[in-house]
Amino acid sequence: MKKTIFFSVYDVHVFRNLFLPPDSVVRKLVLRGDHNIVILRRSQVLPEFFSAEELKNMPHVVIENISYFRPKTRLERAFHFFYSYLVFTGTTKLLATVGDRLDAPPAGGNRHLWVIKWVIAHTFGKFNIIKRNVVPWLYQKIFTERPYKALFDTHNPDLVFCSDIAHFPDIEIAAEAKRRNIKTAGMPSKWDHFNKYFVPVQTDVLAVQNEPMKKEAVKYEGYKSSEVDVVGFPQWDNYYGIERHVIQRDEFLKKMGMPGDSKVILFVSGSVYAADEPDILQAISNQISKGFFGPSVRLLLRPYPQTSEKAKYLQFEQDQNVFINWIDNTNSMDNFLHYVNMMYHADVVISLFSTTAIEAAIFDKPVLTIGFDGYKKRPYHQSVRRWEDLAHFRHVLDTGSVKVIKSFPELFAQIRAYLDDPGQDRELRKDLVDKMCYKIDGRSSERLANFILQNA
Template identity: 35%
Template structure:
């Protein structure tokens, strides 16, 4: 029986792999699967995902100062507009805790790396230098389990020690890019696995051009976590879903999907403006609003309750919380079902820079993009407008699939239009799906499992 070792280095792994057909198909192939998970989540993973031919063990701490240095150099060397903007944003960000001189010193080093990152020789030098430094904890893991294949399901920091040592020992390696934006700002593909799985042709181009990965070693699979949407799996009824949240299913539902930490202050102000628009009768009809936090920055129950009380909006946690730590969250089955129902029953989707642009397009829902600064004017590096210069978002703009909101009046007008004419921009939404999903047959998970099985056999 062949063994595949998988380090779990992101909370999105359960949604993107274990709760898709990829995990079931890989088990059915006869492979022996070893999942290495953070110790604090070991009990949860064993209770949720234990199965025959699957072993779930605690992952050793692979973070070292050397790993931190290479992570810094790697990300700073990504020669993309997104990374360049992130460097300037970090320098000029309001509320930054670092002293001004420290911020400028870090900025200068990052800018030097970014300039050098345009040259292939520099990128190769970073990878080569990293490869030459052994990682004892990863060596010990591979010596103990003796896998036939190491699969890095995210291609981010914690994956690389295992990939590096596997390649040094002649063990087969595979990796999968986590998300649509990662190659613009999170990884230079510090270690090249034998095979790289990507969701789309667009990600393949990024892997070749930014990550220097040979095109012949890349396989396009589609997006496993979207399979359930394309398979049109049934979800709870609209009446049951909205009633359970305390809302009226007869009213149209506006979903506001928070995007993350970078724009959170603006988004709270936009939510307040949305409340004022509705309260002032500017939409011409009464609606329900559902607030959905970003998973990594899910809101505590007291904050959700305060927004319910202050605005009369519906609100619910995005994920399950399995501990008290900042990263102790997981996409359990109920969270995945709730997300599916949210997308199925929303009539309009608001977001700023999240994957809800793609998910709303899959469900052919009108999309409203938040590109203004809420209640007060902000400088460019702290504004909402800057997000739409990130490459992955700028690409979406070419499809004319959404209304981009630049002020309060346009916000009210765009909501009214979306509610009355949801078919507008439908062609653009189809283009987003074609461009950002790769396949729409609901079999991405199968393709991931088939690719890994071929490598094992």
């Protein structure tokens, strides 16, 4: 009899990472045909996984639409507050004191609670028995709604794989499996999750994307090293043998409306996390006009995906030096490949303390991160300077491969230096890839699929 695997795909990033690529994790599991695969899907946001015609030929695949779950009662919310702050890192402190968004009050209006959060982490958070035993037991006693009970009753899975274990609804899905003694496997959907907050339910086994994440799972989340496997980033499998996805440079430049001899400065927006990027862009454009960077240099702006930044960048639609790529790379394979070509043909990449720094290193592109607020002198809680304190990004900065730029003169000089000699810091970029990517060998999806099947 075939075993049944629950596979949660609730978040749009999980869809992009684990389903969208042609040789994705989900497709590998489905095409094998030797397990029943029940996909727990967020119907309101995600596109259809398979056509009705495809599903006719896959009787072992069931797609169940699920709704969101979050703490509701006062007791649930109080317990959620308590267990979340069993972890308190530089990232947690930043979020608890100044917050991450400029369009919201510092720390969601609860800045005064940061000392309590610190105390929780430095008392209760010191004991693994609280993380591994007490908190999971209390979770079962306090969260009693069991919204996914009927799904488990219907399908009786042998393994539950939670692809975004750091967040709801995957936390509650894992908890329901634990109530029934069903084996659980998990994975964080992003590389910055385990050093922010504590996750109240540990899965029996855990897959992570790199070695620093494995160390964080052990240090912060209560896992044993033997319970954690490193598999790499499945969404970056397409970066291996990248030439098969790349169009000719003159074709790409023509597609973007740029002259065929252009050198490209790619600027990746930080969205609501940074208000002064237009100052930076305008200053770079002015230097392009003056010829400071050399002949035929263009600035390619990539706004933050899944947000509306039209108003923020409206002034640049008539700027002859600036070309804007409005395509969202998260919602289709064609758009993702457009992003690949954008990165591949860039000569210098500028971003804001983001994953883009790692991707640029994979492509061996010089990368800068903006560490100042344009022409303004913002206080720390509104300044991009605060992002240097992010615990997860310290892994990147410690390699020395990404320069944090603190002024316009430094920015202009470093752009010109990298345009003149893109080989600068190449060995440091290799170090960054080795540290943060595990392996760029096109086999991360295969490793994750094998991890799931071995535990089914």
